Amino acid sequence: MNTMKAFQVTGFGGLDKLEYKTVELPSLEKDEVLVKIHATALNNSDIWMREGGYGTDRSSDAAAGWRREGIQFPRIPGSDIAGEIVKVGSEVEDKVLHKKVVLFPFQSSGKVGHEHMSEDIAYIGSEFDGGYAEYVIWKADLCYDAPLTNLSESAPIPVSGLTAWHMIKRANIQKGEMVLVNGATGGVGSFAVQIAANVFGAKVIALVRDQSLDKKMKELGAYKTVAYKSHQLVEDITKASDGQIDVVLDVVGDAMFSTSLAVLKKGGTFVTSGASSGVLTELDLRTLYLKHLNLLGSTLGTKEEFDDLLKAVQDGLVKPIIDKTFPLEKAKEAQSYFKESKQLGKVVLLP
Amino acid sequence: MNTMKAFQVTGFGGLDKLEYKTVELPSLEKDEVLVKIHATALNNSDIWMREGGYGTDRSSDAAAGWRREGIQFPRIPGSDIAGEIVKVGSEVEDKVLHKKVVLFPFQSSGKVGHEHMSEDIAYIGSEFDGGYAEYVIWKADLCYDAPLTNLSESAPIPVSGLTAWHMIKRANIQKGEMVLVNGATGGVGSFAVQIAANVFGAKVIALVRDQSLDKKMKELGAYKTVAYKSHQLVEDITKASDGQIDVVLDVVGDAMFSTSLAVLKKGGTFVTSGASSGVLTELDLRTLYLKHLNLLGSTLGTKEEFDDLLKAVQDGLVKPIIDKTFPLEKAKEAQSYFKESKQLGKVVLLP
Numbered sequence: 123m124n125t126m127k128a129f130q131v132t133g134f135g136g137l138d139k140l141e142y143k144t145v146e147l148p149s150l151e152k153d154e155v156l157v158k159i160h161a162t163a164l165n166n167s168d169i170w171m172r173e174g175g176y177g178t179d180r181s182s183d184a185a186a187g188w189r190r191e192g193i194q195f196p197r198i199p200g201s202d203i204a205g206e207i208v209k210v211g212s213e214v215e216d217k218v219l220h221k222k223v224v225l226f227p228f229q230s231s232g233k234v235g236h237e238h239m240s241e242d243i244a245y246i247g248s249e250f251d252g253g254y255a256e257y258v259i260w261k262a263d264l265c266y267d268a269p270l271t272n273l274s275e276s277a278p279i280p281v282s283g284l285t286a287w288h289m290i291k292r293a294n295i296q297k298g299e300m301v302l303v304n305g306a307t308g309g310v311g312s313f314a315v316q317i318a319a320n321v322f323g324a325k326v327i328a329l330v331r332d333q334s335l336d337k338k339m340k341e342l343g344a345y346k347t348v349a350y351k352s353h354q355l356v357e358d359i360t361k362a363s364d365g366q367i368d369v370v371l372d373v374v375g376d377a378m379f380s381t382s383l384a385v386l387k388k389g390g391t392f393v394t395s396g397a398s399s400g401v402l403t404e405l406d407l408r409t410l411y412l413k414h415l416n417l418l419g420s421t422l423g424t425k426e427e428f429d430d431l432l433k434a435v436q437d438g439l440v441k442p443i444i445d446k447t448f449p450l451e452k453a454k455e456a457q458s459y460f461k462e463s464k465q466l467g468k469v470v471l472l473p
Numbered sequence: 474m475n476t477m478k479a480f481q482v483t484g485f486g487g488l489d490k491l492e493y494k495t496v497e498l499p500s501l502e503k504d505e506v507l508v509k510i511h512a513t514a515l516n517n518s519d520i521w522m523r524e525g526g527y528g529t530d531r532s533s534d535a536a537a538g539w540r541r542e543g544i545q546f547p548r549i550p551g552s553d554i555a556g557e558i559v560k561v562g563s564e565v566e567d568k569v570l571h572k573k574v575v576l577f578p579f580q581s582s583g584k585v586g587h588e589h590m591s592e593d594i595a596y597i598g599s600e601f602d603g604g605y606a607e608y609v610i611w612k613a614d615l616c617y618d619a620p621l622t623n624l625s626e627s628a629p630i631p632v633s634g635l636t637a638w639h640m641i642k643r644a645n646i647q648k649g650e651m652v653l654v655n656g657a658t659g660g661v662g663s664f665a666v667q668i669a670a671n672v673f674g675a676k677v678i679a680l681v682r683d684q685s686l687d688k689k690m691k692e693l694g695a696y697k698t699v700a701y702k703s704h705q706l707v708e709d710i711t712k713a714s715d716g717q718i719d720v721v722l723d724v725v726g727d728a729m730f731s732t733s734l735a736v737l738k739k740g741g742t743f744v745t746s747g748a749s750s751g752v753l754t755e756l757d758l759r760t761l762y763l764k765h766l767n768l769l770g771s772t773l774g775t776k777e778e779f780d781d782l783l784k785a786v787q788d789g790l791v792k793p794i795i796d797k798t799f800p801l802e803k804a805k806e807a808q809s810y811f812k813e814s815k816q817l818g819k820v821v822l823l824p
Binding site: 176177179180182188190236238239240241356375376379380383384388389394395396397401402403404405406407408409410411412413414415416417418419420421 | 527528530531533539541587589590591592707726727730731734735739740745746747748752753754755756757758759760761762763764765766767768769770771772
């Protein structure tokens, strides 16, 4: 078993840069394990890594990975990974063999609680080969017991779940607060609705495509849903929330930015961890200062938060939502399907 | 003494809307005092109130006051006021007569520590008649002992000083942190440099027009100065700060926005309380979330902070800087001079 099937991104570009290949498995370092991948959930970061969609803070349209610099190609994408440990490095105890695990999605030198903000943060599927493959190598101590026996359901937890959890911690959401979740049907959004409502006790307004999703969103814990295709969206949200939004959790970006700031109460908090509709937006600085707003950026999260998240999933407070699965070899179709953004929950590859 | 000379703003518009008149003094309510004005410091808010420069969060170019709604004209502008109590309402003790005071600049129903974020906040010089006059009426319990015998120097404390203090509290600046102050020579900026450096122990990089201001800024407490007219401003700031800006304090707005975000370290904080160079700016949401930034809006401050500020002035840690004084009747010339933004410190009217 020295080779495997995998998709490699061979350079910044379109789907033609996502190439299905037979590649060699690298050897294990002493503190690493080999994980047979059962499921890899898709994220926008998979696609933006291929497209070089991150720009730099000096040039917004520069092709760059999420560290806002180049990527070492070829690179196997995929960051949200669940699987089984099938081989261990020389210093890893044998007892972890055959454990079902989810992979904490990055390495860094940062100390606990700040590891996600370290300058040297390196992300699986970007700085390391990731989950669009049959196998992946990862540090043993970054492999956590999968909280669900269904590994397809466990796969979205490391990136989508952790991202949502950290956004909520960033916003310091308190019990009873009114929280608007933009893009509530997406991967991060469907976690955010559940975590904010079921773990932190918030009243969640879920922003959805249309009211057909109302029942499902309420099952997840939402207090109310609002359809975003409205000519009076600010009024609709204000009415649903009785006028007071404490926190907006956003991964939508430009399309919802001015609406988000308009519905927030004075002193309210907007947290972003993504911008699928558009990365450049107009900010009225008067709105920021006259309303005493907090605009907070958030990416991934900490190991402590990951522990808390895994426990919440085990306890049944948070349930990863799967929209559709694809076999590994259909990764291109999966990315195309994902980009249409019509799904409720995650798209998952099954190697 | 039933009349006084005063400037009234008679509607949103140019300097022709600032009219010098003889107006009647209103009668005192039982909890109010009459203050003979010795000095009123100018602020951008005086000018924006006349110009209707605040827009609304739905229409950025709508003519509006700072509450983002209409102003009841005619209105006497001026918010940064120092003077002497010369008459008291029926329930105010006589012993306050002839006290030299500075006026806490707003009223609101908000509880202590949140009074500046109350929905019903009403600002002197906007919702109440203000300081472009010989006299002003204000609540007795919002008149604080002037910390300096020179009332011209005391005048800028309530708005400019409090604004700077609250920005620094918002940013939670810690000893030894590297703080960039944009517009360091302005009214808020020259307070911010001193408060951040001398009260909170920060290393302050003062952004100035040119290096001729270096000596003066270092006297105020700045660690280094950087001239903003540079083709490589990000590099200049990065070099001066050894690459790590923890906090940016800004009242400049659009012209410094992208530079501010570029020089901040991961997890850094940008605080704005004004936007003299431009209120609309482009925000790259990726920069916000990938750098885990905090963009915080700030307006005015709390009574507790005002107490702390007055003490810091008394203790000599913070000294209001006066650029130029004008007699009251030259208020139009004073506003024109102020708008040129060439000054170091405050412009003050002397009725």
